[in-house]
Amino acid sequence: MILALTKNGIDVKTATDPNDFIYHSDYNTFKIIGNDTEDFTIPANSTAIYTVEHGLLIVPLVKAFMREDTKNAVVTQNNSIVDVVGLSCYLSLDAVGADYTQLKFTITNHDSSSHVAHIRYWLFEVPL
């Protein structure tokens, strides 16, 4: 017994490709189990690891995005796009990690002035 909902134009009774389904109860959904923002002030010419308690008692999958205080663009983790033509960021979100208790954001400020990093992180379930 299943509960299935196909995309428009696809016959739910004959479809077999998971991509044809909007929802299918045979497949797990990738649930977002946490979602929040943090602001960190990064001192001039420094690299530091900033931590946040997640309180989940598991090691979650984490995806983080960062917007630098004066920039109208958002980068994701492991993207050191300083000096990219047309963007010229001062901050790089060098790494994002997690353990059983904390999220860890490694951020570098490549400028001689301090800057604020606005972080949005999403925590996903870890399917068993």
Next chain:
Amino acid sequence: MQFTERIPNNWENGYWAGSWASGDDLYSSFGMGKNYYGNDNYCGIRFPNVSIPKGSTITSAYLKLTDEETKSCTVHAKIFGIDEDNTADFHSDPIGRSKTSASVDWDQVNQVVNTERTSADIKAIIQEIIDRAGWSSGNSIGFISQDDGTSNDNILRFWSYYGASAKAPYLEINYSPPSNLITKDLSYKVRRSMPVITKLLRYCITDQELLPVVFNGIKISKDGHDVRNTKNPNNLKISSDYNTLKYFLNDTHQIHVSEDEYTLYNVTGYIEHNLGYFPFAEVYVKDDLMSAYNPLGRFQAGSGASRSYFFYVTTTRLYFIINGWTGSSAVDFDADFYYKIFKNNLGL
């Protein structure tokens, strides 16, 4: 939603004109105003079985009476509700019953037989009654008139139920039901129309007359897990307690790179998403040195050469960046970026 009712028998209207008359003692009409001696000739009107759920918000309500005769007169009256949970009919004079604090003026001049008169909005009166602790849907609502400065010998007369049942007093109530009852109704429809999944769903039921409240939402558990008890998201295929990524679009975007020896280069491309906010995005890349799509990052390209792939998003575009050092072996190549954009707003 709307509730309407015309009184269903002659005990639902009554009239004081020297003594109380209702039911078998009330003939074709009842009235309101002042008699020759200056006495308040008041009337009572009751509507039984008013099916308005407790907790509803009354948006408007009107009482409608139909003239029983044609004549010139001026009457100043107020209409009160009877401030009781389920007021009785008018076998007895209702003058001693408690009145609502809310009232509306009903000032009227002249009459033309068979003309229907509509009161001012009486929603405050209805709201006060259904907000009573003892109110239940299906109870009765009553009204009583009181003179408000009419000159002597001015009385309006209206058709009673006995005189013309189709022109008897009429009540119209427009209301919004409480949200918990809407939820109950939806749950009922789900149960009726989708019996195959009833074993998997816990209904959104907040009305105490049905099943106990469990939670508001839908959960489907994985095989071997009791959907009623599990709280671990990993044991649930779907749970409305958790958000999910909302797919927007995916495609590939190719960027060609022309290299010269011992050169640093930055190459940028973009696609438009025009969502108006920073969306959640994922990007992978495959170039001539890769056998599959890889997460973005820095890759060695031989002979001291390297290629770094990045992306960033604005409120309208998704940018792709290739940042490299050619070293001694310059080779032109194509980089294919595979991207997925979701509607989830990063809110940054």
